Amino acid sequence: MSDNPVDVPRTAPQKSATFSDAINAEIRRAAATGIYDIRGGGAKRKVPHFDDLLFLGASMSRYPLEGYREKCETKVVLGTRHAKKPIELDIPITIAGMSFGALSGPAKEALGRGATAAGTSTTTGDGGMTEEERGHSDKLVYQYLPSRYGMNPDDLRRADAIEIVVGQGAKPGGGGMLLGQKITDRVAEMRNLPKGIDQRSACRHPDWTGPDDLEIKILELREITNWEKPIYIKVGGARPYFDTTLAIKAGADVVVLDGMQGGTAATQDVFIEHVGQPTLACIRPAVQALQDLGMHREVQLVVSGGIRTGADVAKALALGADAVAIGTAALIALGDNNPRWEAEYNELGTTAGAYDDWHEGRDPAGITTQDPDLMARLDPVSAGRCLSNYLKVMTLEAQTIARACGKNHVHNLEPEDLCALTVEAAAMSGVPLAGTDWVPGRERY
Amino acid sequence: MQTLDMAEVTLREVNSKLQAQKASTNQQTWEIVNPRGSHAIACGLDGPIEVTVLGSTGYYCGGMNKDATVHIMGSAGPGVAENMMSGKVVIEGDASQYAGATGNGGLLVIKGNASSRCGISMKGIDIVVHGNIGHMSAFMAQSGNLVVLGNAGDALGDSLYEARLFVRGEVKSLGADCIEKEMRPEHLAILADLLSQADADARPEEFRRYGSARQLYNFNIDNASAY
Numbered sequence: 077m078s079d080n081p082v083d084v085p086r087t088a089p090q091k092s093a094t095f096s097d098a099i100n101a102e103i104r105r106a107a108a109t110g111i112y113d114i115r116g117g118g119a120k121r122k123v124p125h126f127d128d129l130l131f132l133g134a135s136m137s138r139y140p141l142e143g144y145r146e147k148c149e150t151k152v153v154l155g156t157r158h159a160k161k162p163i164e165l166d167i168p169i170t171i172a173g174m175s176f177g178a179l180s181g182p183a184k185e186a187l188g189r190g191a192t193a194a195g196t197s198t199t200t201g202d203g204g205m206t207e208e209e210r211g212h213s214d215k216l217v218y219q220y221l222p223s224r225y226g227m228n229p230d231d232l233r234r235a236d237a238i239e240i241v242v243g244q245g246a247k248p249g250g251g252g253m254l255l256g257q258k259i260t261d262r263v264a265e266m267r268n269l270p271k272g273i274d275q276r277s278a279c280r281h282p283d284w285t286g287p288d289d290l291e292i293k294i295l296e297l298r299e300i301t302n303w304e305k306p307i308y309i310k311v312g313g314a315r316p317y318f319d320t321t322l323a324i325k326a327g328a329d330v331v332v333l334d335g336m337q338g339g340t341a342a343t344q345d346v347f348i349e350h351v352g353q354p355t356l357a358c359i360r361p362a363v364q365a366l367q368d369l370g371m372h373r374e375v376q377l378v379v380s381g382g383i384r385t386g387a388d389v390a391k392a393l394a395l396g397a398d399a400v401a402i403g404t405a406a407l408i409a410l411g412d413n414n415p416r417w418e419a420e421y422n423e424l425g426t427t428a429g430a431y432d433d434w435h436e437g438r439d440p441a442g443i444t445t446q447d448p449d450l451m452a453r454l455d456p457v458s459a460g461r462c463l464s465n466y467l468k469v470m471t472l473e474a475q476t477i478a479r480a481c482g483k484n485h486v487h488n489l490e491p492e493d494l495c496a497l498t499v500e501a502a503a504m505s506g507v508p509l510a511g512t513d514w515v516p517g518r519e520r521y
Numbered sequence: 522m523q524t525l526d527m528a529e530v531t532l533r534e535v536n537s538k539l540q541a542q543k544a545s546t547n548q549q550t551w552e553i554v555n556p557r558g559s560h561a562i563a564c565g566l567d568g569p570i571e572v573t574v575l576g577s578t579g580y581y582c583g584g585m586n587k588d589a590t591v592h593i594m595g596s597a598g599p600g601v602a603e604n605m606m607s608g609k610v611v612i613e614g615d616a617s618q619y620a621g622a623t624g625n626g627g628l629l630v631i632k633g634n635a636s637s638r639c640g641i642s643m644k645g646i647d648i649v650v651h652g653n654i655g656h657m658s659a660f661m662a663q664s665g666n667l668v669v670l671g672n673a674g675d676a677l678g679d680s681l682y683e684a685r686l687f688v689r690g691e692v693k694s695l696g697a698d699c700i701e702k703e704m705r706p707e708h709l710a711i712l713a714d715l716l717s718q719a720d721a722d723a724r725p726e727e728f729r730r731y732g733s734a735r736q737l738y739n740f741n742i743d744n745a746s747a748y
């Protein structure tokens with residue numbers, strides 16, 4: 077018998093699935109600092125998404141369209157219900173609202189340039205309208221947020237549409253926070269607050285509380301802008317059927333629906349990861365609400381939260397959306413989280429692809445910052461060009477799929493063109509599980 | 522004087538007439554009769570005209586006003602003069618919730634009482650209330666002056682930033698981070714000016730001043746219960 081302990085078989089060390097390394101690190105971080113984790117970006121957990129859907133393509137019963145030769149339209153008109161001047165877009169992909177303050181001036185300019193070159197709109201954000209984006213955006217949507225930072229009637233009148241923000245997918249029910257580090261003189265002045273202090277953006281609007289008085293608020297905004305501008309209502313993915321119903325009742329021209337994967341500039345991690353429904357689960361109930369009120373296509377639906385490719389665009393449209401909006405993907409196209417800055421990400425204790433401390437204002441890519449040296453790293457002209465390239469690629473991809481399904485307009489894509497890879501995705505998107513005619517949970521619709 | 526009778530013309534016609542009057546207009550005085558509590562009367566004005574509303578108004582009367590003077594002879598519904606930029610709005614009667622919300626400039630005078638959340642998120646507007654104000658007034662108020670000749674309800678100035686609050690009567694309670702502050706000569710001068718502009722019969726010395734303790738300006742875990 078050997079008395080060498082190495083020879084005795086032992087239980088292998090096993091880490092807890094519940095108390096994983098990441099969880100334990102977070103417990104230690106919270107214990108050391110006494111503050112919850114604030115970060116940018118959207119939910120990082122895996123949830124059922126567009127990847128869990130597939131298109132069926134054309135076959136015996138339907139014929140495809142010839143690539144390049146047979147036209148597949150992509151135009152979208154938003155705001156046809158009440159606005160005298162609806163917005164016409166060449167492509168069904170818009171740039172979502174991202175605040176000046178969270179983003180630098182050159183980043184806002186790049187978004188405007190890219191969107192304009194691709195024939196689509198961009199959107200202001202918390203913090204008001206800047207000259208950079210108004211000047212470089214052919215079509216600019218002006219957000220009307222609870223904070224009302226920078227809100228004024230002149231900018232309202234020079235906007236092409238107004239988006240009333242009720243909520244965001246990353247944080248339905250939450251307000252915003254721009255930490256003191258990013259409050260430079262310019263940001264402070266636009267928000268009418270002292271430099272260097274944390275700026276809390278309220279979670280509720282100051283002068284209306286529910287859909288009944290929102291209806292009156294919309295009347296006021298229309299009166300101020302001569303009934304010209306389309307009025308969007310943006311909601312986070314909370315109760316999409318009822319939220320859409322009430323938005324229509326309140327008089328919206330367009331409903332913007334942002335699922336839980338949607339990005340944010342800065343929010344508590346606990347909020348981003350644990351509140352709100354996945355984008356995939358939000359679309360069908362919202363479309364159902366539009367259909368129940370006879371408003372599908374008359375009130376347009378814009379879907380956002382985790383849109384990355386032309387396939388995602390095509391799937392969102394097939395489920396009934398009129399257009400999509402992108403935030404995170406647009407920033408990546410501009411250069412966010414690019415591996416070329418890896419050494420600097422490492423210095424910040426992170427790595428390209430994982431950098432999300434956007435609220436700290438030290439972004440190596442010069443996008444989510446107000447630091448003049450970092451900001452100067454982003455050339456708005458070439459970054460804008462990259463964004464327009466990316467938007468065009470996504471559009472071509474969506475058209476490729478639409479043609480394969482025999483559609484001469486991307487809006488003709490329909491749920492019948494889809495199947496789901498998982499039971500969960502089938503239930504959430506209301507399309508059959510691949511290889512079956514089973515749609516779990518259908519009775520509820 | 523031009524008269525617009527809301528028993529005969531629509532809200533859209535009333536507002537587009539008024540909004541069309543720019544700085545050089547010759548038609549400077551307007552009267553609105555039969556307002557019948559309509560919402561959004563005289564909002565988005567953009568010139569130095571004087572509008573008198575003979576009666577009470579619904580929501581958002583005088584909203585986003587620039588340069589104009591709007592005189593409401595009755596009472597005003599919620600959000601009167603919301604987001605005002607400049608000019609003046611005077612209410613002879615009472616004002617409902619959120620009077621002067623998010624206002625950036627100009628003067629709002631309420632001769633009666635104001636309900637809850639008066640001056641919420643104000644960003645530079647001056648508000649003078651001859652009577653009392655309700656709870657949560659000046660919530661997250663950023664800048665400007667709120668002057669109250671009567672009493673203030675619960676949680677005055679909760680989470681406020683740099684706005685100055687002056688109350689002559691009693692304050693039921695102060696909100697998070699709002700404290701009484703020393704009244705210095707420059708504050709007495711601001712008060713004297715606002716009281717005279719608002720035709721208010723009170724002396725600056727009778728008021729107390731409240732403002733931000735600035736303890737919540739940068740996050741600190743030891744203040745967690747106040748957030």
Ligand SMILES: Cc1cc2nc3c(=O)[nH]c(=O)nc-3n(C[C@H](O)[C@H](O)[C@H](O)COP(=O)(O)O)c2cc1C
Nearest residue numbers: 172173174175201202338339341381382402403404
């Ligand atoms: C940096 C950044 C700033 C944002 N700022 C705002 C904002 O000011 N207002 C708003 O409604 N949404 C804001 N959002 C959310 C976007 O409008 C949009 O809902 C979201 O980014 C869509 O999801 P995606 O990022 O997965 O494309 C922001 C998102 C990001 C990434």
